[in-house]
Amino acid sequence: xxxxxxxxxxxxxxxxxxxxxxxxxxxxxxxxxxxxxxxxxxxxxxxxxxxxxxxxxx
Amino acid sequence: xxxxxxxxxxxxxxxxxxxxxxxxxxxxxxxxxxxxxxxxxxxxxxxxxxxxxxxxxxxxxxxxxxxxxxxxxxxxxxxxxxxxxxxxxxxxxxxxxxxxxxxxxxxxxxxxxxxxxxxxxxxxxxxxxxxxxxxxxxxxxxxxxxxxxxxxxxxxxxxxxxxxxxxxxxxxxxxxxxxxxxxxxxxxxxxxxxxxxxxxxxxxxxxxxxxxxxxxxxxxxxxxxxxxxxxxxxxxxxxxxxxxxxxxxxxxxxxxxxxxxxxxxxxxxxxxxxxxxxxxxxxxxxxxxxxxxxxxxxxxxxxxxxxxxxxxxxxxxxxxxxxxxxxxxxxxxxxxxxxxxxxxxxxxxxxxxxxxxxxxxxxxxxxxxxxxxxxxxxxxxxxxxxxxxxxxxxxxxxxxxxxxxxxxxxxxxxxxxxxxxxxxxxxxxxxxxxxxxxxxxxxxxxxxxxxxxxxxxxxxxxxxxxxxxxxxxxxxxxxxxxxxxxxxxxxxxxxxxxxxxxxxxxxxxxxxxxxxxxxxxxxxxxxxxxxxxxxxxxxxxxxxxxxxxxxxxxxxxxxxxxxxxxxxxxxxxxxxxxxxxxxxxxxxxxxxxxxxxxxxxxxxxxxxxxxxxxxxxxxxxxxxxxxxxxxxxxxxxxxxxxxxxxxxxxxxxxxxxxxxxxxxxxxxxxxxxxxxxxxxxxxxxxxxxxxxxxxxxxxxxxxxxxxxxxxxxxxxxxxxxxxxxxxxxxxxxxxxxxxxxxxxxxxxxxxxxxxxxx
Numbered sequence: 022x023x024x025x026x027x028x029x030x031x032x033x034x035x036x037x038x039x040x041x042x043x044x045x046x047x048x049x050x051x052x053x054x055x056x057x058x059x060x061x062x063x064x065x066x067x068x069x070x071x072x073x074x075x076x077x078x079x
Numbered sequence: 080x081x082x083x084x085x086x087x088x089x090x091x092x093x094x095x096x097x098x099x100x101x102x103x104x105x106x107x108x109x110x111x112x113x114x115x116x117x118x119x120x121x122x123x124x125x126x127x128x129x130x131x132x133x134x135x136x137x138x139x140x141x142x143x144x145x146x147x148x149x150x151x152x153x154x155x156x157x158x159x160x161x162x163x164x165x166x167x168x169x170x171x172x173x174x175x176x177x178x179x180x181x182x183x184x185x186x187x188x189x190x191x192x193x194x195x196x197x198x199x200x201x202x203x204x205x206x207x208x209x210x211x212x213x214x215x216x217x218x219x220x221x222x223x224x225x226x227x228x229x230x231x232x233x234x235x236x237x238x239x240x241x242x243x244x245x246x247x248x249x250x251x252x253x254x255x256x257x258x259x260x261x262x263x264x265x266x267x268x269x270x271x272x273x274x275x276x277x278x279x280x281x282x283x284x285x286x287x288x289x290x291x292x293x294x295x296x297x298x299x300x301x302x303x304x305x306x307x308x309x310x311x312x313x314x315x316x317x318x319x320x321x322x323x324x325x326x327x328x329x330x331x332x333x334x335x336x337x338x339x340x341x342x343x344x345x346x347x348x349x350x351x352x353x354x355x356x357x358x359x360x361x362x363x364x365x366x367x368x369x370x371x372x373x374x375x376x377x378x379x380x381x382x383x384x385x386x387x388x389x390x391x392x393x394x395x396x397x398x399x400x401x402x403x404x405x406x407x408x409x410x411x412x413x414x415x416x417x418x419x420x421x422x423x424x425x426x427x428x429x430x431x432x433x434x435x436x437x438x439x440x441x442x443x444x445x446x447x448x449x450x451x452x453x454x455x456x457x458x459x460x461x462x463x464x465x466x467x468x469x470x471x472x473x474x475x476x477x478x479x480x481x482x483x484x485x486x487x488x489x490x491x492x493x494x495x496x497x498x499x500x501x502x503x504x505x506x507x508x509x510x511x512x513x514x515x516x517x518x519x520x521x522x523x524x525x526x527x528x529x530x531x532x533x534x535x536x537x538x539x540x541x542x543x544x545x546x547x548x549x550x551x552x553x554x555x556x557x558x559x560x561x562x563x564x565x566x567x568x569x570x571x572x573x574x575x576x577x578x579x580x581x582x583x584x585x586x587x588x589x590x591x592x593x594x595x596x597x598x599x600x601x602x603x604x605x606x607x608x609x610x611x612x613x614x615x616x617x618x619x620x621x622x623x624x625x626x627x628x629x630x631x632x633x634x635x636x637x638x639x640x641x642x643x644x645x646x647x648x649x650x651x652x653x654x655x656x657x658x659x660x661x662x663x664x665x666x667x668x669x670x671x672x673x674x675x676x677x678x679x680x681x682x683x684x685x686x687x688x689x690x691x692x693x694x695x696x697x698x699x700x701x702x703x704x705x706x707x708x709x710x711x712x713x714x715x716x717x718x719x720x721x722x723x724x725x726x727x728x729x730x731x732x733x734x735x736x737x738x739x740x741x742x743x744x745x746x747x748x749x750x751x752x753x754x755x756x757x758x759x760x761x762x763x764x765x766x767x768x769x770x771x772x773x774x775x776x777x778x779x780x781x782x783x784x785x786x787x788x789x790x791x792x793x794x795x796x797x798x799x800x801x802x803x804x805x806x807x808x809x810x811x812x813x814x815x816x817x818x819x820x821x822x823x824x825x826x827x828x829x830x831x832x833x834x835x836x837x
Contacts, residue, residue, distance in 0.1 A: 050781035050791055055801030058774035062811040063713040066766045067212075068720045069640055069655070 086349050087119045088112060089273040091264075093289040094126040094256060095232035096282065098401045099661045101127075103408040103460055104279045104309060104337065106390035111338040114388045117345055121271065122394040125292065126285075129259055131399055133227070134190060134214045136183040142221035143179040150223055152176050152706065161710045161751040163718070163744060167224065167728075169708075170715050174768065175220035177706040177760040178213045185210045185762065190401065198403040198663075199670070201680060206763045208656045211401070213760075213767060218255065225253045226728070229659070232284040233728065239613040241322030248291040248328065256288045257295075265295050272300065275345055277337070278307040283617075286311065293328035304348050306341070306360075308333035310428040314593060314617050317375070320361045322614055326371045331362035335430030336413070338387065340379050384413055384434040389444040397452060404669075406456040406662040407448055411441050411472065415462040417490055419528045420515070421603075422558065424593040425462055438471040442479050455483045455508075456669050458662060463490030463515075469500060473507030484669035486511035486662070491531040496539040501546035509548055510668040513584070514540065516552035519572035520565045523558050526603065537576060544579045549664070549674040551582040556639055557632025558588045559596065559603040560625045566632075570639045574646045581674050582649055582658050587629075587636050590619045610738055620738075633722035648681035652688055653765035657681075688765060688814050696824035697809050699783040700817055705759040705776065710751045712758050713770045718748045764816020778808060779817065788818075789826050 090105045101124060109120045132138055150172035155161065161169055192198060192207035212229070219226045224235040234254060236247035251257040268276070276296055278289045293305045307329055312319065316332040319325055331354065333340045343357045354362050358379025364372040390409065397405045412435035415425060436444075449455055464472070469492060476483065489496075489512045496504075504512075518524060519533045540550045554573065556566050573583055590596050590607060597619065600607050608620040620629060627635060644650045649658050657664040667677055691697075718724055726740035757776045759769045771779065785791035788809050797805060806826075812818045 050784040050794060051777075052795055053774075053777060053781060055778075055795075055797050055804050058778060058804075059772040060775050060778065060804060060808040060811075061772050062775060062808065062815060063770040064766045064815040065713050065716050065768045065770060068637070068716075 085119050086117060086275075086345060087121070087271055087273040088117055088275045088277070088345060089121045089123060089268065089271070090277045090279065091123045091125050091292065092279045093285045093292055094129045095227065095284045095288065096126045097661050098127055098130040098229055099663060100400055100402060100406045100408065100458065101392060101395050101397065102279070102281065103390060103410060104281065105277075106392045106395070107387065107410070108277065108279075108337050108341055109394075110388040110391035111382075112342060112345065113391060115342050117342070120394075121273070122392075123264065124395055124399075125260075125264055125288075127396060127399050128263065129256065129288075130401070131190075132259065132263065133218045133255065134186050134211055136187055139179075139183040139186055139214055139217055142217045143175075143183070145221040146172070146175045146179065146217065150175060150220055152708065155709050158709075158753065160753070161715070163724075163748055163750065164741075166715050166719055166724075166751070169710060170712065170719060171216075171220045171223055173706065173708050173712050173715075173758050174760075175217055177704055177758045178762075178767065179217055180704045181702060181762070182210065182213055182217060186214050189214075193401045193403070194398070195403055198666075201684065202763075205653045205656055205765075208660065209653065209762060209764075209767060213762065222253050222255050225255065227255070232288065234287060236287070237613070238283050238286055239610065239616045239618075241319070241325065241614050244287055244290060244615065245322075245324050245328070247287045248294050254287065254291060256291045260292050260295050264292065265299060268296060268303075269299060273303055275304050275306065275348055277333075277341060278305065278309075280307050280309040280311050283311050285309075290325075290328040297327060297330075304330045304344070306331040306333055306344060308337045308341075313428045313430075314424075314591065315615050316361065318615050320363070320373045320375075326363045326365070329363070331360055334359045334361065334378070335428075336379075336381050338382050343379075378431075381413075381430050381432060381434065384410075384436050385440055387436075389447050392448075392452060401660075402662065402666065404456055404666060405452060405454045406458050406665065407452060407454060408458045408460050409441075409445060409448065410460040411436060411464065411468070411487075412461050416465045417463060417530070419530065421526065421528050421595040422555070422588065424591055427593045429462075435465070435468065438468065438475040441472060442475045442481055445476075445483060446479070446481060449481070449483060456662070456666065457483055457485040458665075459485050459487035461487050463488060466492045466495040469495040469504070473503045473509070476507035477503070481508065483508045484510050484665075486513070486665045486668075488513045488515075490515060491536045491539050493535045493539055496542050498542050498545065501542040501548060504543070505546040505548050511549040511551065511665050512543055513551040513553060516580075517555045518558065518561070518565070519569040520561070523561055523565065526560065527558060533572065537579065540576070540579045544581075544674070547673060549581045549668055549677075550579060551584060552580050553584045553586070554639075555586050555588050556635050557627055557629065559605045559621070559623050561588075561632070562626050563631065563635060566627070566635045566639065570642045574642055577646050577648075581647070581678065582664070583643055583647065585636065585639055585643065587632050590621055591617050592619070596621075630722050630726075633725065637720075637722075648678040648685070651681055651685035654681040654684060687820075688816070691810055691813055691820060692825075693806075694825040694828075696787055696789045696821040696826055697782075697813060697818040698787045698821055699779065700761055700763060700819045702762045703759055703817060705757050705771075707773075708756050708758050709753050711754055711756050711770065712768065713756075714751055718751070721748060723747050759815075759817060761816040766815060769812075769815040769817055775808070778805070779812065782809065782818070787821055787824070789824065792826060 090108055092102055092105055096102055105122050109122055112120050152172050155169055189207035189210035192203050197203040215227050226233050234247050236243040247254055280289045296303055296305050312332055313335055316334055320332055340357055340359045357376055360376045362374050364374050414429050414433035416433045485508050491514055516536050543550050596603050604624045605621045610616050723744040727744055755773055757771045782791055785794055809818055
């Protein structure tokens with residue numbers, strides 16, 4: 022996998038190419054063994070810092 | 080009116096203040112100067128100018144290039160571990176690299192959305208705000224370890240040490256305002272050649288930018304007098320004026336109310352008189368031998384507020400703020416009529432005594448401003464309105480058919496905010512009130528000398544809510560002697576009354592040098608600690624014999640905020656961005672949306688993310704970018720969010736570092752082991768970053784290649800267990816905004832091998 026953000030390989034990484042662009046040929050999905058994959062998903066919420074809730078004064 | 084020969088004056092609001100609406104101090108000063116003969120007054124909101132330029136395509140492209148050079152991700156390769164001292168750098172580098180692509184292309188559109196009709200479209204607005212936040216993260220990364228947010232500006236320099244503050248004004252690598260002022264504002268000033276420049280420093284976050292600008296002006300316009308004033312300097316101005324080297328950035332400071340001293344300063348400078356007789360001025364007497372002496376003048380008498388002119392906003396770029404409609408601040412009174420709360424220092428900052436305008440004068444001014452600027456939105460600047468005013472002002476607004484909408488702070492006055500009073504306030508245009516609730520524990524309210532009970536506060540809130548006014552509570556965690564149980568009781572109280580209270584502004588308690596808690600620590604069972612070498616210190620750490628420690632209070636803040644985010648519609652998912660943008664929620668109320676309707680829309684948005692139907696079909700969201708990283712970003716953020724780690728960053732309010740915090744954090748939080756993770760950025764997601772394992776990315780790519788979940792299922796025909804795992808994974812991606820629901824499409828049932836139905 023490349024180090025840099027890849028915006029061209031598939032629409033998953035690109036602002037410019039919408040996901041369901043019919044003009045763009047899609048590579049065939051490579052079959053994966055779903056039962057053996059590590060599918061951990063960690064959503065990282067931006068923590069609200071104590072002072073940053075004083076939004077009405079600043 | 081007296082006419083004078085030209086004497087150009089520039090009044091500047093230095094960065095950083097919030098980008099949604101103008102601030103009041105400069106328009107008040109400008110009006111007073113003009114009324115007294117100084118017509119050539121220019122107002123400069125250097126804060127909105129900076130935000131507008133920083134959040135431009137050209138500037139962000141420059142920042143992306145700078146980040147690639149200053150914070151390369153491959154610098155983290157090949158280490159055996161990531162130590163605590165490099166975690167912040169790793170976090171910032173990861174975020175900047177993954178979020179930079181496409182940002183420059185999106186940012187101008189995002190500004191158009193928040194300034195235009197797109198503002199009223201919830202999806203468009205929240206995406207645009209997300210883009211602006213991402214833009215500021217990139218600007219910050221380009222100046223690492225500096226952090227600029229919509230609410231703050233901090234650097235790797237401590238705000239409470241003059242030597243560091245002065246060094247920060249010269250550090251072009253980390254201080255974005257050196258280049259910004261030199262290339263934008265300074266050339267304009269050189270052309271205009273003002274004789275007097277006034278800098279309005281209300282917040283600690285403005286100190287370094289203000290002194291950066293002051294230094295540039297003094298270098299290039301030595302004949303111009305640079306003065307400064309404002310709330311933050313009322314606290315630390317005296318220390319600042321005694322700090323070695325400060326005369327390179329300033330000539331004087333005005334304490335407390337600025338109108339009269341500033342006018343006298345202009346007159347004295349014009350007449351080349353002595354500064355000695357100007358009240359409330361502290362100034363540098365530059366002697367011929369080069370010696371600089373700090374002179375403190377006697378205090379000036381405050382202004383009779385009733386006679387003060389209507390604030391003059393002319394010259395401020397009202398169409399440049401990040402709001403579709405301008406909300407004008409207006410001060411109905413100055414000071415606090417109550418003035419007894421033991422934690423509060425605002426009366427000291429604003430100046431002596433409580434002063435007010437009459438209701439009829441306020442309405443005169445409001446109508447004039449409404450006519451001048453074509454807006455009916457106002458933010459009344461007041462610590463609190465006394466009971467008489469709560470009755471008189473709405474009556475006057477109604478009688479004169481002012482037809483305005485406003486929001487303001489308020490003190491709990493049960494008689495004034497009875498059902499009839501609340502109805503009258505709504506009828507007069509009041510759409511949001513913010514009450515100092517503080518805590519649900521009567522013992523602590525007594526110690527704070529709040530003079531109110533939780534029951535009375537709730538009754539007032541209920542009356543306002545039933546009248547259609549949105550209620551916000553200011554709440555506090557960690558007041559000396561408060562226990563965890565008491566704080567949890569407050570959180571429960573708030574959650575139990577989430578139908579009455581729409582927003583909570585939760586703060587951790589802190590001690591500044593003006594508060595009663597600092598001067599009488601025995602009354603509160605605390606020992607105040609002094610910071611070594613902090614010649615500009617205002618805020619202090621303390622040790623408490625009872626109740627939570629400061630660190631425990633910081634942990635409790637996170638716990639309470641978690642509760643609020645779970646139970647308050649306005650705090651759920653990315654709806655919290657409405658709360659975070661000052662008047663933006665109010666603007667919806669002002670337009671006619673009721674608080675209930677707004678809350679319902681927030682709930683609907685949050686539920687749409689969390690509750691997809693079992694057979695819902697999905698496709699990969701547009702605009703995702705990702706980057707492989709050698710450590711877990713999620714674990715890194717977790718460690719950096721720990722109160723011990725937060726203490727190494729300059730605090731929001733104080734801009735100071737906690738002495739010894741880095742050592743404690745290093746010892747307690749440990750290191751990170753190398754691992755391979757993928758950070759994915761979704762510009763339209765409620766949370767901007769999601770961490771996947773390489774397997775997860777492979778599956779995301781497969782989903783993208785298939786076109787949709789239904790097509791992937793049809794292509795692979797997985798086992799029931801595999802199908803279940805895949806659908807569960809996609810639902811989790813949906814919560815993170817990495818996939819989007821395909822409207823009207825459903826999955827084939829588990830035993831069917833046909834594609835999606837339309």
